Amino acid sequence: MSKTLIRGAKVLGGDPQDVLIDGAVVEAVGRNLPAEGAEVVEADGKVLLPGLVDLHTHLREPGREDSETVLTGTRAAASGGYTNVFAMANTFPVADTAGVVEQVWRLGQESGYCDVQPIGAVTVGLEGAKLAELGAMHESAAGVTVFSDDGKCVHDAVIMRRALEYVKAFGGVVAQHAQEPRLTEGAQMNEGVVSAELGLGGWPAVAEESVIARDVLLAEHVGSRVHICHLSTAGSVEIVRWAKSRGIDVTAEVTPHHLLLTDELVRSYNPVYKVNPPLRTERDVMALREALADGTIDIVATDHAPHPHEDKDCEWAAAAMGMVGLETALSVVQETMVDTGLLDWAGVADRMSFKPAQIGQATGHGRPVSAGEPANLTLVESAYRGQVDPAGFASRSRNTPYEGRELPGRVTHTWLRGKATLVDGKLT
Amino acid sequence: MQRHLISAADLTRDDAVLILDTAEEMARVADRPIKKLPTLRGRTVVNLFFEDSTRTRISFEAAEKRLSADVINFTAKGSSVSKGESLKDTAQTLEAMGVDAVVIRHGASGAPYRLATSGWIDAAVVNAGDGTHQHPTQALLDAFTVRRRLVGRDTGLGKDLDGRRITLVGDILHSRVARSNVDLLHTLGAEVTLVAPPTLLPVGVETWPCEVSYDLDSTLPKSDAVMLLRVQRERMNAAFFPTEREYSRRYGLDGDRMAKMPDHAVVMHPGPMVRGMEITAEVADSDRCTAVEQVTNGVSIRMAVLYLLLGGNEPAVSHARTTEEK
């Protein structure tokens, strides 16, 4: 196997060190490591992180290959510094059987850019009525451990209770998309000052918070653990903080866009800002950043949601919800958390690699950068600043809210088990 | 350079007064034997209606024809064209036929704004009502009606509505008319009060430039004009209020309530009225009710808007919000 020497990298933001990769594993970390027989990558002060892990990605295959495929999605992931992504179940057909999750898993294996761990649906067809065969999906080749109806809320309290209980048998976790359906009928954006003015259907914070409150209490009652997807309000933060203080086994994620953008952007009626959950207020953004910094929110997950151009090039109400995020996530986290002093790079490694791998039980990912560990690594040029140009995306879709925005940091190299998937910003 | 009218909030006080003054002159054309002006000769205006609204369309059509514009009516009713692709494609198809202006009514809030700012078409865009967002020409004709009644037809020229107390009653939450009126009446110096059951007021209304009350009876004696908004019966099913009877008992305007208004105060309604719901027949048919006048004034206002947006080589109305986008 080939050797690679990464020279002078700030491992997790620390003092520059050399990292020697031999085959699929990190052979040594230290100063002045020998370069003989190794391809040398001059890190030159760049930050070296463990390969990022995204617990919330929509790869769209099968069914919506016009917006993304497993191949294009994993290429986008590698571009963004990810070595493992969890693929959401809302495909066509829905990933609610062992057959579909195995298909997605195999496509991921074939792509070679990034490990793909399928998420199984909680209920058949995401319809919230009947449990999907959770055990069969777990026992399949895909080895599903995370279950979610994401895109839809498991709103029936009994079904949610049963799911939380049932997955205990094999150590699974249910990831809830918290959205009370009746309170969000016809909802188009965050309910508040801006929605009142724009005349767009309001999406109240309470629709998210009430479901989170119910689910943490259910998790406590049945002694299970629950994961909250894309938490978006200050009130949700308070509930999760309370639940954790009470010892409830809850974890939560926040998306990069909810750390940066607010509902003021909707004034443009540009559907590129249309997303579920909706962009909230400045106060929410600040609360989410604080919660990510203090650990109330455990991880950053992209909710990468590709859509074809025509689904966004229309009036707001007709547009699809969602934003692509894999290729900009780290930049947004640097902008909102690192450059603001809220989180150091070790903290970023924790929120974007260690913890998500832990929640998703991803073996071989989210490991420390030290000798003997799998060589899943990401090299970040943190001093860089530049405008986001969607034309350069590896994703099949371009629905980014950051077009033309200046953001810091760029991923220059990604290694998946020692194999470079991204070199000098270019996919291999 | 923008040539659109998307939101009443985009109009400055001077813009609004210019439109009202121009409409007063336009109104006089209706008294002539030949109710037509050559002003927009050779210009093509399309009335692009994705929502059924015969009265608004006819009003625009009359205004366009009185200004000698060539008029194309496109009514795309129903769900087959409610998809987003259709708005863009339809607009581009029409523009390819050489349209100078698009008057658009659409069920989706923001659709006219998208049409004006997305680079889909070059034509001027006039918002004839979008979702629950805005209906600027309705607000203008309401302001015109109030000014005529309370300030005077000739004495009102050049004047705004400084200090006039105007009360809007009804389904504020779902009303584009209410949003446009709050913006415009405030710009014109009026003191606006919204009266509705709390369920029919939007979250965030506290930031609007107006007062809010749940009590109609205490507001009536302090109103120079009371504008009733239509309350759709289907709202009842979504639990916005318990029954039609209860609504009209608490928020409907009947003769007894009208008597609590000052003698000079008028009753307004943008139509269509739901008699027995927000207004009784007695009030609707009284001299104090301006509903029919509002329809007449609508044509004059729309003539004024079309003239000021399309009559010259550039618009005579400034547009803060849409201009900033460019």
Add this chain to the structure above:
Amino acid sequence: MDKHHTAHDGGQQGAPSEARPVLEGPDIARVLTRIAHEIVERAKGADDVVLLGIPTRGVFLARRLADKLEQITERTMPVGSLDITMYRDDLRMHPPRALARTDIPGDGIDGRLVVLVDDVLFSGRTIRAALDSLNDIGRPRAVQLAVLVDRGHRELPIRADYVGKNLPTSLRETVKVQLAEEDGRDTVLLGAKPAAPGAHP
């Protein structure tokens, strides 16, 4: 808005300080009296005359003429205004302007002798627009034109029936009429057009 704020109609704007008066207050009063007498004479008593002034200053002149005609004929003289903005042939060349009042006297103009009144006759385009506008309002027996100043340079086959003063001008000159009702004093000023920006120094 003043219809004269265009190159076509007299170019009054920015009259330079060296503009010199060609008619003063008493002259204006005298020529209006003369025009009133001419109207009575030519219209054989002026009993079916309707005076329509073209805003802004034509309206004031029409009212002054009406006063004088009433003194002469001892009858009420119908006077109104005719805004020609919407009939202009150069609408598309400028931003739309605010409209002035069109005010037709109660008995209308059908079968009447309409005398259009304006301050300066120049290209003739304003009068062309006024004739079009009249067409939409009724059918006068005849239409005549009275102007305070005729400065020449016609671009259309139009002439005035009553002229206060024929003022031969070059196109580089401006004619500015000021009337007490609008400007605080009565005078007609002849000046030079300010040099176009970017012209040779």
